[in-house]
Amino acid sequence: MASSSHHEGFGGRPLWAEIDLDALAYNVQALKGQASGAALAAVVKANAYGHGAIAIARAVLEAGAERLAVICVDEGEQLRRAGLGAPILVMGHSPISDARRIVQLRLTPTVNSQEMAVALAAAASEEGVNQPIHLKLDSGLSRYGLLPQELISLAESIQHLSPLVVEGLFTHFASADEEDKSFVLQQFKLFLEVAERLPWISIRHVSNTASLLDMPEISLDLVRPGIGIYGCYPSRWVNKGLKLRPVFTLKSRIARLTRLLPGQCVSYGRTWTAPRLSLIALVMCGYGDGLPRSLSNRGSVLVRGQRAPIVGRVCMDMCMADVTDIPNVAVDDEVVLIGRQEEGNIPVEEIAELCDTINYEILCGIAARVPRVYMREGRVVGSETLVQGLSAVGVGAS
Numbered sequence: 001m002a003s004s005s006h007h008e009g010f011g012g013r014p015l016w017a018e019i020d021l022d023a024l025a026y027n028v029q030a031l032k033g034q035a036s037g038a039a040l041a042a043v044v045k046a047n048a049y050g051h052g053a054i055a056i057a058r059a060v061l062e063a064g065a066e067r068l069a070v071i072c073v074d075e076g077e078q079l080r081r082a083g084l085g086a087p088i089l090v091m092g093h094s095p096i097s098d099a100r101r102i103v104q105l106r107l108t109p110t111v112n113s114q115e116m117a118v119a120l121a122a123a124a125s126e127e128g129v130n131q132p133i134h135l136k137l138d139s140g141l142s143r144y145g146l147l148p149q150e151l152i153s154l155a156e157s158i159q160h161l162s163p164l165v166v167e168g169l170f171t172h173f174a175s176a177d178e179e180d181k182s183f184v185l186q187q188f189k190l191f192l193e194v195a196e197r198l199p200w201i202s203i204r205h206v207s208n209t210a211s212l213l214d215m216p217e218i219s220l221d222l223v224r225p226g227i228g229i230y231g232c233y234p235s236r237w238v239n240k241g242l243k244l245r246p247v248f249t250l251k252s253r254i255a256r257l258t259r260l261l262p263g264q265c266v267s268y269g270r271t272w273t274a275p276r277l278s279l280i281a282l283v284m285c286g287y288g289d290g291l292p293r294s295l296s297n298r299g300s301v302l303v304r305g306q307r308a309p310i311v312g313r314v315c316m317d318m319c320m321a322d323v324t325d326i327p328n329v330a331v332d333d334e335v336v337l338i339g340r341q342e343e344g345n346i347p348v349e350e351i352a353e354l355c356d357t358i359n360y361e362i363l364c365g366i367a368a369r370v371p372r373v374y375m376r377e378g379r380v381v382g383s384e385t386l387v388q389g390l391s392a393v394g395v396g397a398s
């Protein structure tokens with residue numbers, strides 16, 4: 001395990017997220033191997049599921065991803081400004097007023113109206129470029145996308161609207177992470193029926209992480225894994241035969257140790273009372289950092305590889321852990337809130353379960369004020385803090 005002493009001072013507070021770029025590269029390659037020859041668009045929306053979009057985008061491309069996928073134009077612009085040149089698919093809705101910006105940024109938007117197509121074509125012809133777009137079929141998620149008839153008529157009406165190039169056709173599954181795949185197959189069948197009507201659209205894609213793990217045979221031309229590249233499984237039901245490696249670890253250090261007498265209470269509302277002479281560690285991480293408040297009196301942290309229960313309410317900026325049973329505990333000892341430490345492990349899924357949510361939400365919720373520290377072979381290769389931007393020593397050329 002890497003020594004962490006040189007992380008102190010990141011952001012001025014002993015709290016940081018360690019992002020394992022070796023694990024990330026391993027996951028990208030493992031998922032590509034699963035995709036039977038399809039290209040891979042790494043989904044880096046929502047600040048790369050909390051991991052830091054710019055560093056992650058560089059690292060996944062270096063690891064073999066061909067494309068990036070985001071939800072909105074701002075996320076695409078952030079990556080372009082950081083110098084990333086790969087194709088970037090904007091999978092969400094973009095307003096017509098963003099047409100010129102999309103063209104100038106060389107983004108690949110998802111188009112769902114004739115008006116948007118016309119606006120993009122006009123801007124692209126002024127800029128003198130071809131403008132690739134994708135179309136999204138709503139095959140049963142009932143969220144974003146066009147219904148089969150709408151999609152086919154839009155596609156046919158813009159097929160020759162140069163310099164627009166209808167490059168891709170995709171859909172998104174409603175329940176790929178569940179055991180019962182019958183609705184996935186129903187959606188896939190509908191997708192193929194529409195795709196057959198539009199054989200001139202070259203890139204067809206449907207797979208998120210769950211369907212890539214469970215149904216690799218439907219990878220088509222491109223796969224779009226998100227959670228999997230971060231080393232997490234979309235649900236407990238998916239096939240875990242492909243071993244993914246968690247990328248994210250949330251770390252801190254004990255800021256203070258306090259001895260409490262039996263009967264003394266900890267934190268707001270005095271919800272925890274020391275049952276015995278207790279040793280309480282102060283940890284500088286709270287719900288303002290993305291540590292859910294519902295872990296109050298339920299979660300735990302790792303110190304010296306052992307579990308210490310979180311006692312009292314998690315505050316905005318701090319929480320407290322009962323370290324009475326951990327021998328030799330000392331101020332400045334490393335604390336792991338999410339991830340592994342020696343023989344100990346607090347997977348993000350455990351936290352999600354305690355909070356009645358999914359691993360995605362916990363990772364996306366890690367706040368911007370938590371510094372991201374990028375690791376390769378156990379060494380720091382870059383970092384990003386609230387004030388510093390990404391300093392990417394050897395994170396890899398884009």
Ligand SMILES: *Cc1c(COP(=O)(O)O)cnc(C)c1O
Pocket residue numbers: 043045091172207208209210224225226227228234
């Ligand atoms: C977020 C998203 C993905 C990635 O999903 P994972 O479950 O994280 O693999 C793929 N496609 C679309 C359209 C998405 O919005």
